Amino acid sequence: MSNKVPQLRFNGYSDAWVQRELSEVARYRNGKAHEKSVVETGPFVIVNSKFVSTEGQVRKYSDVDIEPLMEDEVAIVLSDVPNGRAIAKTFKVDRSGVYTLNQRIAALTAKENFSPSFLQLVLDRNRYFLKFDDGVSQTNLSKSDVLQFTTAYPTIEEQRRIGLLFESLDNLIAANQRKLDLLKEQKKGYLQKMFPKNGAKVPELRFAGFADDWEERKLSELATMNARIGWQNLRTSEFLDNGDYMLITGTDFKAGEIDYSNIHYVEKERFEQDKKIQISNKSILITKDGTLGKVAYVEGLTMPATLNAGVFNVRVKEDLAIDSKYLFHYLKAPFLLKFADQRSTGGTIKHLNQNVLVEFPIPLPSLGEQHKIAGLLSNFDNTIALHQRKLDLLKEQKKGYLQKMFAK
Incomplete structure (x- = not known):
């Protein structure tokens, strides 16, 4: 023994x-x-x-x-x-x-x-x-x-102490998971009510002080959409671990943002090859292959960056009074994939075609109302992200205790 x-x-x-x-x-x-x-x-x-x-x-x-x-x-x-x-x-x-x-x-x-x-x-x-x-x-x-x-x-007393510790951790994890789920459901409810439905000119729920009818415009009227074309595709051997020109891929998307921690880089000539896929702050990125319809908003970009294949670069046209954050939130909501599904010829959608994206209808209130809606949804996202980090931390804490509190 x-x-x-x-x-x-x-x-x-x-x-x-x-x-x-x-x-x-x-x-x-x-x-x-x-x-x-x-x-x-x-x-x-x-x-x-x-x-x-x-x-x-x-x-x-x-x-x-x-x-x-x-x-x-x-x-x-x-x-x-x-x-x-x-x-x-x-x-x-x-x-x-x-x-x-x-x-x-x-x-x-x-x-x-x-x-x-x-x-x-x-x-x-x-x-x-x-x-x-x-x-x-x-x-x-x-x-x-x-x-x-x-x-x-160990002895029964130590077993009980260990059991109580993990029960407390599990209760904390469950409580935080419930809070997170509730926030996601609340956001889902707002998304269903804050945009007009079935041809209506106004939404079911809106901020005080706004009464004007909304317009509906195709995405192609509001923004440019570009992606890396076939002959420009990069080989993995061209991915660099460091450099002066970042390469953004769909796997760098995290909770609607770009996670810069594991970014690859490319040579200058590859960056300069196509100006249309050079991204900047306020670019909206959408995956068109793999996990379809993942959306990220570019902020905090500190150096030149281009896109890998499989991602659209969506930029609001400069002469339009459009809040890019509002457009980002609408594209990130379930409406885009639902629209793409309705336009598909059957079966599982494996590719988000540009001809679908250009026709996607965007409901537009006044610029002031766009700001309000974008602010509310951003606050939801920030609060959800905060609770997700807290939940992840608790799970990591539990994992650490599991590794250290039991005799191997």
Whole structure:
């Protein structure tokens, strides 16, 4: 029996952690088939692989509690497709009388002196289980595969402290995720109401002090659109790690902005080859291949830059009273891809054609109202980005603790 200690632990604990097989730590039972009891909505949630892998977002219901799950039991997924994301994913039952255990899911009940929360932490997507996935055939964990899982355990008091820490982190992550989701839904609601629909001259919702009818203009009337043409395409061997002329690609787009941290560069002659795809601050960039319709607004550009293939450079015409930020927000909204989808001849859109882009209708209020709308949507984006960074930081913090608070 091997005794180990983690890299990071709470003050007051110094005992060695002890290696144990799961059979020493928990009791095991299998779930049962629910095909005949599935209903559209019912009193019991079926704990299947989809429920566990989506953290409860995707649910099926049963009218019969065929294999009841009790509070603090840990469910673990036993079967998944090759390279799947569900195998060995876990769910700790938060209350009794709500969940019923499906087939190909096991339930583990922690024995005396072992914490259910700690048990879930050491089991969840553990590399031991992932090794059973050969990337070719269906992965199926047997009872013996699960019960032979071996890892180190501290005293029950330290297990509980660790479990409480991660429960607190998970609650913080969940609360911040809910805030983020709410902000995105609020923005979505404003997008649906702040632009005219179905031929209307005014939107459903607008700022006080504005009453004039809106116009509708084609994008080609408001802006120029250019992309790198075929014969100008760059070879990857021409991408430089440093230089005086930046090369922007669709993979550099991040949350509506350009992420300059991993930018490539090109030689001067490649930059000068086509002035129409030389970008500047206030350029609006749209991907036309790969992930279609990603949009970025260029700000903070400090040196000459050109575009790689697969991206449109959209520039507001200089003689027009158009707020480029307003145009950016409208192009970033779902309206463009919906329009492109309606214009497609069937099947999945694989390429955003310029002949679609030039015809895309843009609703236009007065310049003052454009400023107001752009400001509101920019504030939403900034707040969403702030919450996303906070959420990412919490997830990284949890990841760091997971790496340091468990004996290897």
